[in-house]
Amino acid sequence: MFSKACEYGIRATVYIAAETVNGSKVGIDEICAHIEAPKHFTAKILQVLTRHEIVSSQKGVNGGFYIDPQQQRMPIKLIVEAIDGNKLFIGCGLGLKQCSEERPCPLHHQFVGIREALNKMMDETTIDRLAVKLKNGEIVLMH
Numbered sequence: 001m002f003s004k005a006c007e008y009g010i011r012a013t014v015y016i017a018a019e020t021v022n023g024s025k026v027g028i029d030e031i032c033a034h035i036e037a038p039k040h041f042t043a044k045i046l047q048v049l050t051r052h053e054i055v056s057s058q059k060g061v062n063g064g065f066y067i068d069p070q071q072q073r074m075p076i077k078l079i080v081e082a083i084d085g086n087k088l089f090i091g092c093g094l095g096l097k098q099c100s101e102e103r104p105c106p107l108h109h110q111f112v113g114i115r116e117a118l119n120k121m122m123d124e125t126t127i128d129r130l131a132v133k134l135k136n137g138e139i140v141l142m143h
Helices: 004-019 028-035 039-051 077-084 108-124 127-135
Strands: 056-058 064-066
Touching (some): 004 028, 028 039, 028 064, 039 056
């Protein structure tokens, strides 16, 4: 459903949020170790998320990635849109460009409900909600 980049982006963002609640910062090596992701690929993803102001970064000796309180309250849908765009939330289930109510693909009517439910779930699920669940051991980010 999500690209590999988006999967790593969500996992990295949730990990950063969980680890930086107290104002600390986490480095790329630590992030990658805790989400089982390749370093260079994850660094590029975090650059995208930083450009979209979903994640913040600071260079230098005490640098690293962090998420401020305003970013904590963002829905995870923004991560998906920053990395994969909004096609998942508006596109055809079969990838057809001309799919519509007037000219539906074979899955159109079933997929509309799934797409709407996914959109709602991703919009209502915030970064901080997942970060708290991670800290409490309710969810995991590794196999």
